[in-house]
Amino acid sequence: MGVCQFFLRGYCRFGERCWNEHPRGAGRPGGPAPPSQVTSGRGGGWGSSNQRYSSVIQPSTFKSDTWGGSRDHGRGFFGSSDFGSSGGGSRNADFSQNRFSALANSQSVADGSKDEEERLLECVVKDMEIWESSGQWIFSSYSPMKEKLNVSGFSDVSPEELRLEYYDSRAKNMIGNYIDAVQQLAAQWKNRLLQLKALNSSTKAALLSAFKNTGTQPSPAFGLGGQQTSSFGLSSFPVNSSSTSASSFSFKASSSLINSSSSGTSPAAGVSSSAGSAPAFGATSSPSAPQPAGFGSPAAPSAASFSFKTAATAGGFGTSGFSGFGSAAAVNSSSTTTPLPAFGAFNAATATSASPSSGALFGQTASASGHHVTSASAAVTNTTASEKLFTPKSELSAEEWQQFEAKEFTIGKIPLKPPPLELLNAYDLLSLFRNNMF
């Protein structure tokens, strides 16, 4: 019984049923294909899966019957139709074409989690490389694996949301604003992507701690208790590292916030996004939480530029700013739709507003993902953080100040402390943009 050449290359069609030997030590090139069901040479074979998107597109074993006039370029007909199963159970040892089976390593039982971490990181790096070169939509969230939370620094903006922003800008003759905002967002995406590609030790540490913390239902569920802290950990990259960040946004800072923000800015607000108003960009979403940090600038928490905040739409004061803020706490701004007068009121407001809006069914609190968590409880969890929201200028070192002043952060030099109040309006592009739009 010889060694199976296909397995060594990563695409054996027969998997466990193969008559040739599949040596385990062969670097696990990739889950071999499951036994093929396609008997006749019918189109659309199973190209064996390659869950790591490696550059090899497995040629299909069966030639397709090319349809009359349609012809993809070259072998694209099948190359692009590779099927891989994304089994829920990433840990199963059988060679189902589990997209994530890179992480299910039957032989790594001994290595345990360490190996899985390595693979996760490799996966992240690979995905970043592909993302960079593929021309796909860049304003998208990302996660290397099903159960893992979204990696911070990437948040969803759909093409429709962006297009609507453009149309609105055009109507107000402010296309320049739109263009700038988009460029800024793109630059931030690029920064984050490069950072993840390079994966220096601090990024690695932050990522791994974030991954470890995923418990159960990640995605929508974000926002509560334990999960919350973990997701916050996510946000910072080198910046605020862990819990501090988001949680600090939410409640701790509240008092200072209120005092300083009488003009209507909401520093942290920038962060989580945006409140109800519109699609907003990046900053919005974030059940993955600390998106703000996501933007490469710890400053993100920074407030919106004061001038624009006041122009905030719906409900003015409360909306983007505060609700965003509060939502950081709740992580999930379900309540953001309601304009919130002042932070102090937020707690109460959300608590109450939450219920009516959801109306019957779902019992807000009961809702599994709990993002509705009444802000009160969220507050409690958040107060664990001890960091302030802003660092007074006196506490910043010269280099940190320089970083904050600079147009962009230099990777590796991103300050760990939150930005000083004085510089806040420089950074909140999103709120800036958003407030212009709505």
Add this chain to the structure above:
Amino acid sequence: MSLFGSTSGFGTGGTSMFGSTTADNHNPMKDIEVTSPPDDSISCLAFSPHTLPGNFLIAGSWANDVRCWEVQDNGQTIPKAQQMHTGPVLDACWSDDGSKVFTASCDKTAKMWDLNSNQAIQIAQHDAPVKTIHWIKAPNYSCVMTGSWDKTLKFWDTRSPTPMMTLQLPERCYCADVVHPMAAVATAERGLIVYQLENQPSEFRRIDSPLKHQHRCVAIFKDKVNKPTGFALGSIEGRVAIHYINPPNPAKDNFTFKCHRSNGTNTSAPQDIYAVNGIAFHPVHGTLATVGSDGRFSFWDKDARTKLKTSEQLDQPISACCFNHNGNIFAYASSYDWSKGHEFYNPQKKNYIFLRNAAEELKPRNKK
């Protein structure tokens, strides 16, 4: 050439490949063009249900309008009526009896358009653009479900200005599909929730997204006894996940496949990856169609896990698609979907809606 019930279509299309090369590639598949298409990108397409004799197509567009055409058996399309919103229309659907059309718009409202009287009234209000709208017909109730970027899912009795029910979503609603008694909603930040609609809508399960990137479109499929059993989810990253709600063996039954990518002949060169803009299941065969930003559409058989066909590349992305009630017609819209940002937006470029005979090409592969 008859559009329905005959297998014309393709054969005639094929020959032209070798002969003339039309410089203009707006209709490489030689499909039927719908007359008077909208002036801006088409965001959604929907065919009338079987309760209405004949075929009527509605399309919502970024020009703030919803248009309705009658599609005749010989392929001729006759513009019938049009309604306006004050913002771009993002989604549209028919009521089960075919008398009303519901439209959702960026102006944060949804309207009900009575086709007989050609009147439209507002039936829903959100705090942010309404992205999805579906008609729910349950044995004991009927309502309109709207999903919005304000992170709520609301259910409306069209006679009342306040919603019958509001459900919170974890994030902005990006796409949804309803096949009674199941509804699937995909949100921003890779959120995915399934609802059950019997008695009254309630959340059934939150699902870990099988995809790594932003969700873009979702479509529910049914099993052999016509019960909804799972859904197909498309992302911006040229990938579709087939997910069963209660499969016997999740690891084996659920899977993802890549699509709408530039070919990989040269394995060392990076692929171009395009977003999947729409997924539609053939009502009879159960096979599915996907349309992408690359300007192609593909037909797939998810049970045999094979690709049935991929089209030629159009010169614009394909932004929406749908099948008519009996699966004879496949409609797809060729218009810019903003996948490359504002620089590639040309307001002068014409938008098209094409109709294709889908009776033959979507027959499933026989598994041996």
